[in-house]
Amino acid sequence: MAEAGRTRRWTRRAAMVGGGAVVLGGAAVLASRKGDHGGAHDRYFLALSAALRKAGIAHPVLVVDQQRLDRNIAAARATLKPAALPLRVVVKSLPATGLIDHVARGLATNRFMVFNGAMLDSMAGRADADLLLGKPLPAMEYAEFVDRAGAEAAGRVQWLIDTPARLRQYAEIAAARGAKLRANMEIDVGLHRGGFADGRTLAEAVELARTFPHVAVDGLMGYDAHVPKMSDPDAAYAASQKLYRTAIGVLREKLGVDPATLTLNGAGSPTYARHAQGTVANEVSVGSAFVKPVDFDLASLARHVPASFIATPVIKAGRMELPGNEWLTGPLTFMDPNAARAFFIYGGHWLATPVSPPGLQFSDLYGRSSNQEMLTGSTRVALKPDDHVFFRPNQSEAVFLQFGDIALFDGETISGFWPTFPVSA
Structure with a gap:
């Protein structure tokens, strides 16, 4: 009887410890879950997108404001x-x-x-x-x-x-x-x-x-x-x-x-x-x-503002699914809501950082592409095909030569173009 009592006490203790571990583990998982950073274009990027549409630009382009x-x-x-x-x-x-x-x-x-x-x-x-x-x-x-x-x-x-x-x-x-x-x-x-x-x-x-x-x-x-x-x-x-x-x-x-x-x-x-x-x-x-560019977001340049952007259309949009590992999609998007949707853009793999709409990110699991780069975002990112995604170049020297003529944005329209130098290193 005594032995049986001790067994029951240890069983209850093990259950309590195990349950606590589950709770702690669950708390750790929830603590490591990323926040939803998704959103829509602000007024500035809506105006820039409208200007690009009016100008009939439906390919990747470097824009200078x-x-x-x-x-x-x-x-x-x-x-x-x-x-x-x-x-x-x-x-x-x-x-x-x-x-x-x-x-x-x-x-x-x-x-x-x-x-x-x-x-x-x-x-x-x-x-x-x-x-x-x-x-x-x-x-x-x-x-x-x-x-x-x-x-x-x-x-x-x-x-x-x-x-x-x-x-x-x-x-x-x-x-x-x-x-x-x-x-x-x-x-x-x-x-x-x-x-x-x-x-x-x-x-x-x-x-x-x-x-x-x-x-x-x-x-x-x-x-x-x-x-x-x-x-x-x-x-x-x-x-x-x-x-x-x-x-x-x-x-x-x-x-x-x-x-x-x-x-x-x-x-x-x-x-x-x-x-x-x-x-x-x-x-x-x-x-x-x-x-x-992004690399020059320095305290010494606080008086300066970003004046160059890459604009490119979305080609495809839908639910993000990992090829060959589709079963991971659910756990992945639970842990990172910003991986819920997939947006394949025209071009990609530039030395640049996505800035609008907010919450877009590259996928380390899916990989990079210079043809149809995939960006992910949360369900709050309502992009559809032909909508624009905007990047800021990380640097200017190499990036500016990759898009042909620079489009000039005057705040309302694409007012003209500046031809770039021939491609060189």
């Missing part, structure tokens, strides 16, 4: 005005002639930073353009440009030099073609992506440049995009400025010129506002801030 673009231009102008810092437009981030011209007019600048041979070809025809390379190109590409554009055109460009070896290569090519070489020296101000890392190595390179009668050192370029990502951005910026100041001292000593007469390029979209508050550079480069 002209009013927002102008707001970003005004923000940059206001930011730089107290310091009277000139701005150099970054061509790779705005790869369309109309877009570049619009920004350049708004900032009253003829300074441009170019990053590859194809875009250099597009920009070199501007007689008044002040062109600076934003990265060192292979010597063969430099030679091809000199052969293609001519020695005079090549001599108007500032070519970025990051090592003594590249300087020698460029100098030999220029000498063989009777060209002048304007060398801008890349300095490492903390990003550690290359360039001269200290005053000694820079001084040696400048001395080497002076041994070539057809080579002139025209300035410095120091890119400090790492600064906002550091644990102490203020200290990181101060350190980068100290390194830049040392490099300026080298040019003053070795060239015997006033550094103010040289091109002392710095910044980039993430740090240009910081430079406006105090810098040893005498110009800043800005590109992405004018269209503000």
